[in-house]
Amino acid sequence: MSDLRLMWRNTRMVVLCAISAALYAAVLVPFKVVPLIPGVTELRPANAIPIVCSFLFGPAAAWGSAIGNMIGDFFGGVSPGDIFGFFANLAYGWIPYKVWELIGRGQSPISRSPLGILKYVIACLAASVLCADLVGWADNVLVIRPFAMLGNVIIFNNMVSALVLSPFILAAVYPRVKKGRMLYTDVMPEVKLKPVGIRAFGFALLIAGEGGAWICGNLLSTGYWAPKFLPAWMIVAPYDKPVAIIVGPFILLAFAGLFMM
Amino acid sequence: MPIYLYIDRGTFVHRLHPTVKVFALFVMFWSVYWVDNPLALAPVGLVMLWIAQLTDSWPNFYRLRWLFAILVFTTTIAWMVFYRRGAVLVDVPIFHVSRLSLVFGIGRGIKLAELLAASVLFLSTTKIEEFTYGLQRMRVPYRVSFAISLSFRLVPLFIDSAVTIVDAQRLRGYDFNEGGPIERVRRYVPVVIPVFMGALRKANNMAMALEARGFGFSHEPTTFIDYPVTGADIIAFAFLIALGTLSFMLYWTGLGGIGPLK
Numbered sequence: 186m187s188d189l190r191l192m193w194r195n196t197r198m199v200v201l202c203a204i205s206a207a208l209y210a211a212v213l214v215p216f217k218v219v220p221l222i223p224g225v226t227e228l229r230p231a232n233a234i235p236i237v238c239s240f241l242f243g244p245a246a247a248w249g250s251a252i253g254n255m256i257g258d259f260f261g262g263v264s265p266g267d268i269f270g271f272f273a274n275l276a277y278g279w280i281p282y283k284v285w286e287l288i289g290r291g292q293s294p295i296s297r298s299p300l301g302i303l304k305y306v307i308a309c310l311a312a313s314v315l316c317a318d319l320v321g322w323a324d325n326v327l328v329i330r331p332f333a334m335l336g337n338v339i340i341f342n343n344m345v346s347a348l349v350l351s352p353f354i355l356a357a358v359y360p361r362v363k364k365g366r367m368l369y370t371d372v373m374p375e376v377k378l379k380p381v382g383i384r385a386f387g388f389a390l391l392i393a394g395e396g397g398a399w400i401c402g403n404l405l406s407t408g409y410w411a412p413k414f415l416p417a418w419m420i421v422a423p424y425d426k427p428v429a430i431i432v433g434p435f436i437l438l439a440f441a442g443l444f445m446m
Numbered sequence: 447m448p449i450y451l452y453i454d455r456g457t458f459v460h461r462l463h464p465t466v467k468v469f470a471l472f473v474m475f476w477s478v479y480w481v482d483n484p485l486a487l488a489p490v491g492l493v494m495l496w497i498a499q500l501t502d503s504w505p506n507f508y509r510l511r512w513l514f515a516i517l518v519f520t521t522t523i524a525w526m527v528f529y530r531r532g533a534v535l536v537d538v539p540i541f542h543v544s545r546l547s548l549v550f551g552i553g554r555g556i557k558l559a560e561l562l563a564a565s566v567l568f569l570s571t572t573k574i575e576e577f578t579y580g581l582q583r584m585r586v587p588y589r590v591s592f593a594i595s596l597s598f599r600l601v602p603l604f605i606d607s608a609v610t611i612v613d614a615q616r617l618r619g620y621d622f623n624e625g626g627p628i629e630r631v632r633r634y635v636p637v638v639i640p641v642f643m644g645a646l647r648k649a650n651n652m653a654m655a656l657e658a659r660g661f662g663f664s665h666e667p668t669t670f671i672d673y674p675v676t677g678a679d680i681i682a683f684a685f686l687i688a689l690g691t692l693s694f695m696l697y698w699t700g701l702g703g704i705g706p707l708k
Contacts, residue, residue: 198652206597211604297565331528353635422529
């Protein structure tokens with residue numbers, strides 16, 4: 186977590202944060218390829234930017250992703266759910282490099298080995314699921330849209346960009362950024378990693394939390410699961426209270442794990 | 447390519463203190479949130495229509511007219527799938543068409559449209575520097591608000607270079623709409639890479655320029671822009687408090703609900 190705070194002391198990281206945010210918004214606003222749910226979300230190439238920036242600029246990309254999404258929202262309309270969208274996108278830009286620091290073991294993110302690709306997919310999936318969980322949870326709790334609608338579309342949307350677009354951009358950009366000594370490890374050498382054991386435990390919590398939130402969110406918001414321990418008056422559409430009570434702690438668990446990483 | 451929604455007019459709404467405008471956005475969200483019934487959403491809607499007329503924001507509403515229509519339609523349809531309450535009026539597979547699901551769905555659609563309208567009004571009357579000033583007044587650290595402000599400034603620059611690259615690729619016969627959805631996303635690789643590299647070239651110079659001008663020397667830098675609090679700000683503030691209270695009272699008394707189930 187300290188990296189997210191410390192980066193604000195470094196002018197170059199502040200600039201990289203602004204550039205990540207502007208790049209995200211600049212591709213987000215004009216290029217919307219295929220509407221997935223008209224008026225709600227669309228297949229957009231911009232979702233590749235936070236993943237690429239995360240591997241390059243680390244914490245600056247996390248804030249950049251959050252700010253970039255906020256700018257994008259400003260051009261298409263904001264709602265109370267966008268406050269959570271800010272933090273969901275912060276996680277979307279924060280998780281890939283944190284997970285890579287743990288499972289990548291010094292490997293380059295542009296490695297083409299089967300194990301390298303698998304690790305890359307895990308890092309992107311972990312980021313996409315927590316982002317989707319938080320937005321889906323917030324929109325369902327605020328009774329804007331059901332969790333099952335947004336929670337799954339966001340994962341699909343983010344993963345398509347992360348798998349189809351990001352690897353190509355990374356392959357072209359990463360070696361140049363590394364040569365120019367602009368990777369976050371070069372710009373902020375003062376950030377030290379926590380012991381591997383703590384980070385591995387954090388990663389386990391992250392996966393358990395976001396996985397649990399995703400499963401429970403889907404089952405509750407579609408009415409397939411009616412928990413017996415909740416009073417009957419709560420378990421009625423739009424299922425905002427069960428989603429708030431049951432999915433919320435899982436999301437907190439996921440964030441606790443992320444902070445430990 | 448015009449991306450900002452700001453419309454330069456000299457109305458009293460434009461001249462309001464930035465903190466009052468950010469507070470107004472919050473009050474609009476608050477007011478819309480507490481009310482479910484489409485009829486009970488009318489007062490806030492009317493206030494927004496009045497402000498739109500006053501501030502001459504109609505061009506922006508016209509620009510986003512399809513988004514408003516699609517938003518209300520898809521939200522109503524979505525809630526007719528998930529909000530399975532009340533006696534069924536028409537038997538349609540997957541959908542639960544009842545009076546309650548219809549009222550609930552339309553109410554949600556209007557709610558989202560009003561939230562969108564609030565943000566359009568805010569952006570039509572607020573400059574970026576006013577927004578960042580408002581954030582600073584709300585105790586957002588200077589470096590964070592500076593990064594937000596810089597990002598807003600860089601967006602048109604990057605969009606311009608992206609559009610130029612798209613045009614150049616099209617001139618060479620590159621078709622961005624070829625293939626299925628996944629292929630169409632993949633075809634943006636030759637656009638994103640040059641934009642990315644162009645942006646990175648700027649980063650180093652920008653950081654040096656900032657430090658040369660003393661960026662980070664003080665936590666509270668001086669500014670040329672000053673926004674004095676006027677009588678209009680106080681009246682607007684009182685009006686917003688009244689509007690927020692009215693909406694909460696609609697919820698509290700049950701008048702803002704959608705019927706006996708609320």
